Amino acid sequence: MSTLYSFSNTARRRQSRQINIVNGNNLVPLVPPYIASLRPYEAGRSAEEVERAYGVAHAVKLASNENPLGPSPVALEVMRQCAERLHLYPTGGLELRQVLAREYDVKVENVIAGSGSEGIMSNIIRAFLCDEDEVLTTEAAFIGFQVLAQSRGVKYRTVPYKDWHYDLAGLASQINEHTKIIYLANPNNPTGTIFTRHEFDEFYRHVPERVLIILDEAYFEYAKDNPRYPDSMHYRYDNVITLRTFSKIYGLAGARIGYGFAHEDLIDNLLKVKLPFEPSTLAQAAGIGALADKAFLHRSLELNARGLRTLTQGLRATGLEVVASEANFVMVVLGSAAQAGYMVEQLLIRGVIVRPLNAFGLPHCIRISTGTDEDNQRCISALQRAAETVVK
Numbered sequence: 001m002s003t004l005y006s007f008s009n010t011a012r013r014r015q016s017r018q019i020n021i022v023n024g025n026n027l028v029p030l031v032p033p034y035i036a037s038l039r040p041y042e043a044g045r046s047a048e049e050v051e052r053a054y055g056v057a058h059a060v061k062l063a064s065n066e067n068p069l070g071p072s073p074v075a076l077e078v079m080r081q082c083a084e085r086l087h088l089y090p091t092g093g094l095e096l097r098q099v100l101a102r103e104y105d106v107k108v109e110n111v112i113a114g115s116g117s118e119g120i121m122s123n124i125i126r127a128f129l130c131d132e133d134e135v136l137t138t139e140a141a142f143i144g145f146q147v148l149a150q151s152r153g154v155k156y157r158t159v160p161y162k163d164w165h166y167d168l169a170g171l172a173s174q175i176n177e178h179t180k181i182i183y184l185a186n187p188n189n190p191t192g193t194i195f196t197r198h199e200f201d202e203f204y205r206h207v208p209e210r211v212l213i214i215l216d217e218a219y220f221e222y223a224k225d226n227p228r229y230p231d232s233m234h235y236r237y238d239n240v241i242t243l244r245t246f247s248k249i250y251g252l253a254g255a256r257i258g259y260g261f262a263h264e265d266l267i268d269n270l271l272k273v274k275l276p277f278e279p280s281t282l283a284q285a286a287g288i289g290a291l292a293d294k295a296f297l298h299r300s301l302e303l304n305a306r307g308l309r310t311l312t313q314g315l316r317a318t319g320l321e322v323v324a325s326e327a328n329f330v331m332v333v334l335g336s337a338a339q340a341g342y343m344v345e346q347l348l349i350r351g352v353i354v355r356p357l358n359a360f361g362l363p364h365c366i367r368i369s370t371g372t373d374e375d376n377q378r379c380i381s382a383l384q385r386a387a388e389t390v391v392k
Contacts, residue, residue, distance in 0.1 A: 034153035041147050045353055056351035060378055062369040063355040065189070065219075065329050067251035069303065069372075071286070072296040075252060078289030079282050090277045093259075096284045099291060100259055104233055109264035112271065113287070115278050117218055117243040117258035118144045124181070124241060125152050126273045128212055133180035138166050140361035142189045142216065149183070164191045164323045164331070168199050172206035182207065185216040186230070187223050190360055190367045192325025194223055197230035204237065212266075213240045218258075221249040221297065222304055223326040238263045248328060249300045250290035257283040304328045307370025314380035315368075318387045329369045337363035346386035352379050 029036070044063035051059045093113030101108045114120040125148050129135070135149045139158035150156050155178070159170040166184060175182075187194050195203075207213065215232050223229040232242045241262040247253040257279050262270075279287075290296075311330050315322045321333040334340040337358070344356045344366055355367040368379060 032153060035151060038147060038150060039359065041144060042359060044355055045348075047353065050348055050351065050353055054348055054351065056349075059351040059353060060371060060375045061353045062371050062375060062379055063353045063367070064253070065248060065327070065367075065369045066253050067249060067300055067328075068370070068375060069251060069296070069300055071251040071255075072290040072293040074293035074296065075246075075250065075255075075286040075289035078285045079255075082281055082285040086281060088281070090279065090281045090284065092271075092274075092276060093279050093284055096257075096259065096279070096287045099288050100261075103291060104261065106261060107264065109267060110261055111259060112262070112267050112274070113257070113259045113279055113284065114274060115256040115258070115280075115283070116247055117216065117245040117260070118148065119256070119274075119278065120243055120258055120260045120270070121145060121148050121214065121216075123270045123274045124212070124214060125149060127269050129154055129180055132178060134176070134178040135181045135183065136171060136174055136179050137183040138171070138188075140190070140357070141183060142185055143360050145183050145185075145214075145216070146360075149181070154180075161191065165193045166195050168195060168203035172203050175206060175208070175211065179208075179211050181212050181214060183214045183216065185218070186232075187219040187325070187327040189216075189219065189327065190329070190355075190357055190362065190365070191323050191331050192219075192327040192329060193323065194226070194229050194326045196228050197235065200230055201235075207239070209239055211239060213237070215240050215242045217242055218245045219248055219327040220244060221301070222328055225301075226326060229326065233261065236261075239266075241266060246287050246290050249297060249304075250287075250293075251296075251300070252283075252286050252290060255283045255286045256280075257287045259287070303372070304370050306373060307376050310373070310376040310380065311368060311370060314376075315383060318380075318384050320383070320387065329367050331357070331362075332366050332368060334364050334366070340364050340366050343383070343386055346389070347379075347382050350382040350385065352382045354379075 047059040047061045096113045097108050097111040100111045112120060129152050134155040134157055136157050139160050159167050159174055217232060224231055241260055243260045245258040308325060312322050315332060323331045334343060340356060340363060344354060347354055357365040357367055
């Protein structure tokens with residue numbers, strides 16, 4: 001009679017990195033190698049954690065692209081109104097899908113709702129990727145997508161940035177018979193850059209109909225008034241899945257609510273694999289309320305525009321390289337990974353939390369979210385002091 005695990009004692013269990021199961025005379029990995037080799041997504045450090053660790057008061061978190069105004073007040077009110085229905089199962093996002101269909105003049109069958117846009121990304125990976133398929137995107141893409149795509153165990157191929165923008169021509173040249181999904185983010189995280197409608201159309205001419213394009217527009221509200229920005233709802237393609245979220249400008253990151261638009265056949269298959277009661281009742285209510293809160297949207301856009309100007313101008317005045325952004329953050333390019341790590345640590349000492357981009361694949365870069373006017377000024381002051389002693 002064989003034991004299920006190959007561990008012989010507690011000490012060995014603690015030291016082992018690979019759990020095996022016994023299959024006859026062979027040890028078979030319980031965890032597939034492509035899962036075992038992954039690093040789980042690491043959330044940004046909280047203000048409370050930094051305050052305790054560094055002995056600072058009132059730490060400012062500018063690391064996770066959150067809305068410094070907090071949640072939409074209308075969203076909070078709609079959530080309160082539906083709280084007494086929490087004994088009932090959710091409807092799978094049907095009411096939110098109906099609201100979005102009216103908002104964007106599409107059919108309900110063209111809309112899906114989920115636990116953030118990442119929840120829908122996960123369903124896309126499950127629904128459409130087969131073992132021999134390949135995923136294609138830029139290097140240092142959004143870390144959430146990197147983890148999800150590589151968790152499927154298929155080949156994951158990338159093309160370098162071109163001046164911190166997607167090299168769409170380079171991506172088009174790398175499409176082969178195994179390419180199944182191409183991931184594009186517009187605006188892009190972590191660079192904040194965009195591509196234009198002309199650039200996308202030129203790229204799309206090289207994309208076979210059998211290839212799905214995930215068009216991640218998590219930050220589209222911040223860029224939509226830029227005449228160069230192509231809102232994908234103004235140009236629909238049958239093999240493009242547009243993803244959006246309430247986590248950013250609507251201040252609902254903690255509610256986990258996102259949505260997507262696509263051809264009804266794609267949505268139909270995504271509905272087959274999504275969790276049946278996703279999103280939650282409260283998350284759906286928050287999304288419906290947020291969509292109605294146009295005043296909050298306007299205030300958030302105004303604050304962010306000021307924040308981008310303050311951070312970009314202030315950082316450049318300090319002598320730092322800042323990538324022009326169309327989102328709610330800026331990316332700072334340092335001379336080395338050592339400089340970036342030193343800068344992050346110096347900011348933490350001064351109570352300012354920013355995002356190191358090691359996990360994305362950009363160890364010499366950091367990402368700084370826009371905050372309140374006061375937060376942004378505090379960040380600039382801290383960076384100026386830190387830059388005076390940055391390692392060469």
